[in-house]
Amino acid sequence: MARPIPLPAKRHVAGDFVAATADADLVYFVCNVGDADAQLVLLPKSPVSGFRRVVVVDAGKPGKLPPLLNALIVAGLVAPDGHPDAVGSIPLIVATHPHQDHIEGMAEVIDSFAGGRIAEFWDPGYWHTIDSYHDTMAAIARQSQIVYAQPTSGFRRWIGLAAITVLSPSVQLRNRFDTYGTEINDASISLRIEAPAIRAFRDPDGNRMVRFDSSRLILGADAQTLSWSYVLNDFPFLAATTTEQGRMLDVGSGTDVLRTNVLKVSHHGSKHGVNLELVERMSPDLTLISSVPEGGTYGFPHEVAQEVIREALQSTTSGQRRKSDARLSIFYTSDTTDDPGRLALGSIGVILRRGVWSLWRFGDKASQQIDLAKGRLWTR
Amino acid sequence: MSFDQRTAEPRTARAPGRPWRPADTPLADGRLEPAAGDRYVAVDRIDGTVVTLAVAPWPLVDGATGRLDFGPVRNRVTRTATADRLQRRVDQDRAERGQLRRPLRVGDVFLVRGLAGPPSRWAAVVDLTRASRLAAKAALFATAAPAPLRDELRTYGLDRRAAGVVRTTDDEPSDPEEPPPGPIAYPAI
Numbered sequence: 001m002a003r004p005i006p007l008p009a010k011r012h013v014a015g016d017f018v019a020a021t022a023d024a025d026l027v028y029f030v031c032n033v034g035d036a037d038a039q040l041v042l043l044p045k046s047p048v049s050g051f052r053r054v055v056v057v058d059a060g061k062p063g064k065l066p067p068l069l070n071a072l073i074v075a076g077l078v079a080p081d082g083h084p085d086a087v088g089s090i091p092l093i094v095a096t097h098p099h100q101d102h103i104e105g106m107a108e109v110i111d112s113f114a115g116g117r118i119a120e121f122w123d124p125g126y127w128h129t130i131d132s133y134h135d136t137m138a139a140i141a142r143q144s145q146i147v148y149a150q151p152t153s154g155f156r157r158w159i160g161l162a163a164i165t166v167l168s169p170s171v172q173l174r175n176r177f178d179t180y181g182t183e184i185n186d187a188s189i190s191l192r193i194e195a196p197a198i199r200a201f202r203d204p205d206g207n208r209m210v211r212f213d214s215s216r217l218i219l220g221a222d223a224q225t226l227s228w229s230y231v232l233n234d235f236p237f238l239a240a241t242t243t244e245q246g247r248m249l250d251v252g253s254g255t256d257v258l259r260t261n262v263l264k265v266s267h268h269g270s271k272h273g274v275n276l277e278l279v280e281r282m283s284p285d286l287t288l289i290s291s292v293p294e295g296g297t298y299g300f301p302h303e304v305a306q307e308v309i310r311e312a313l314q315s316t317t318s319g320q321r322r323k324s325d326a327r328l329s330i331f332y333t334s335d336t337t338d339d340p341g342r343l344a345l346g347s348i349g350v351i352l353r354r355g356v357w358s359l360w361r362f363g364d365k366a367s368q369q370i371d372l373a374k375g376r377l378w379t380r
Numbered sequence: 381m382s383f384d385q386r387t388a389e390p391r392t393a394r395a396p397g398r399p400w401r402p403a404d405t406p407l408a409d410g411r412l413e414p415a416a417g418d419r420y421v422a423v424d425r426i427d428g429t430v431v432t433l434a435v436a437p438w439p440l441v442d443g444a445t446g447r448l449d450f451g452p453v454r455n456r457v458t459r460t461a462t463a464d465r466l467q468r469r470v471d472q473d474r475a476e477r478g479q480l481r482r483p484l485r486v487g488d489v490f491l492v493r494g495l496a497g498p499p500s501r502w503a504a505v506v507d508l509t510r511a512s513r514l515a516a517k518a519a520l521f522a523t524a525a526p527a528p529l530r531d532e533l534r535t536y537g538l539d540r541r542a543a544g545v546v547r548t549t550d551d552e553p554s555d556p557e558e559p560p561p562g563p564i565a566y567p568a569i
Binding site for chain 1: 383384385386387388389390391420422424425427430432434436439445447448450453456458460485486487488489509512513515516517519520522523524526
């Protein structure tokens with residue numbers, strides 16, 4: 001494991017994180033929960049209610065997400081208890097896969113937000129024997145309104161201005177779960193979240209499609225090589241048709257669903273989590289890795305994965321010198337400052353505006369809550 | 381706007397439940413009695429030579445929901461073990477009990493007595509993987525697809541015997557014409 005190089009403290013500037021968010025921004029938190037995953041996405045503000053809605057992706061440790069969600073409510077970003085828009089304000093919770101480091105705090109999150117706040121819960125349908133899995137299932141069952149679903153690749157869900165596409169697991173992997181024929185990491189639900197997604201404007205003369213400068217996230221969960229191989233098949237790169245016929249028919253405009261602004265690297269930077277072609281396809285502007293300072297029990301992130309990501313972001317075949325992770329916009333929840341005390345930079349908050357990111361750090365340790373008032377902006 | 385996906389289960393009462401004694405195991409037929417200090421040890425993940433174990437007190441069966449209740453989170457821990465050492469300890473136990481020797485897999489579950497130090501020092505290790513997998517599956521389906529309410533079953537022209545899919549428990553009335561109120565999913569685990 002290559003420990004992240006300390007980042008200059010002077011490039012982290014105190015600011016008002018909440019005030020820095022604009023209505024249409026996609027806001028993404030990668031919480032510092034050590035060798036685990038806990039993420040939260042704030043969808044763009046509803047023009048009707050004036051509040052944002054929240055998607056939770058994994059809750060690997062108790063004590064982290066509920067205080068963050070409550071802080072977002074107090075900050076006025078999410079509807080408070082008793083407000084009509086509190087119902088359904090957490091339209092989706094995703095347990096990417098049932099490893100302890102992804103669901104240990106899940107029952108706590110679900111139990112903390114009753115009263116109809118949670119609308120839907122996804123997991124891959126891989127039943128695991130650990131205690132936290134039983135707790136999670138019981139917590140869902142205590143709330144009658146929560147829709148439970150097991151999506152597979154290609155499933156798409158629109159929530160407000162956002163579109164959420166399930167990249168994995170392939171249904172071919174899902175159909176092997178019952179025999180435990182799928183490695184549990186490859187059961188992971190990986191997601192692409194785009195906002196604002198393409199919309200149809202209602203028009204009395206005929207509705208019109210409008211494409212925005214959107215922001216895109218890919219959340220890789222713990223998907224490994226096998227799962228990503230299905231993703232690459234299921235979501236091929238489609239070259240644009242440049243022929244006159246194509247333009248006349250407005251077909252074959254080409255797209256790459258895997259292209260993203262932000263990539264949350266799968267499996268804490270495990271060597272089995274990413275490969276070169278995959279990261280090249282994604283071509284992220286910002287790459288985030290959830291990890292612990294000394295590599296933890298498993299030595300994540302692996303140097304192999306780190307080098308794969310770096311090579312994808314900066315090809316060195318031309319012999320040029322490798323840029324630092326910070327210059328390649330690769331950041332870790334285990335980052336520290338270059339102060340003598342090596343202060344933890346902790347949880348990451350990303351504000352995405354028309355695909356352009358700004359990165360905030362909250363200075364919390366894995367065992368500490370996120371204090372939004374302590375946000376510091378990384379200046380490039 | 382939302383509508384109910386299921387009848388909400390009651391919150392687990394911390395009233396003493398019965399220790400889990402899964403069918404077709406030494407716990408069911410009295411060959412093994414659950415004891416204080418017994419631990420439910422599940423193989424959460426295997427990364428090369430490192431096995432991560434989710435360790436919880438031996439569960440009780442919640443009388444209200446039929447679910448396994450592992451008690452307060454503060455009493456649970458995650459431990460790691462070296463794969464070959466754990467494999468040797470498990471093999472030893474399996475040989476003594478005439479069980480199939482096989483490689484460790486994610487999802488394997490053991491009742492461990494005297495869990496302290498390395499696996500070689502554990503007092504007893506009993507493989508309960510099959511029963512535990514069935515219990516996890518039941519936990520999922522009791523959430524995702526609980527059985528209909530009793531009066532709904534009647535509406536469908538089904539009763540529990542006719543459906544033939546619901547396991548009865550000792551404390552339920554034997555007369556299907558006089559069922560107690562409430563969902564039947566809970567005691568079905």
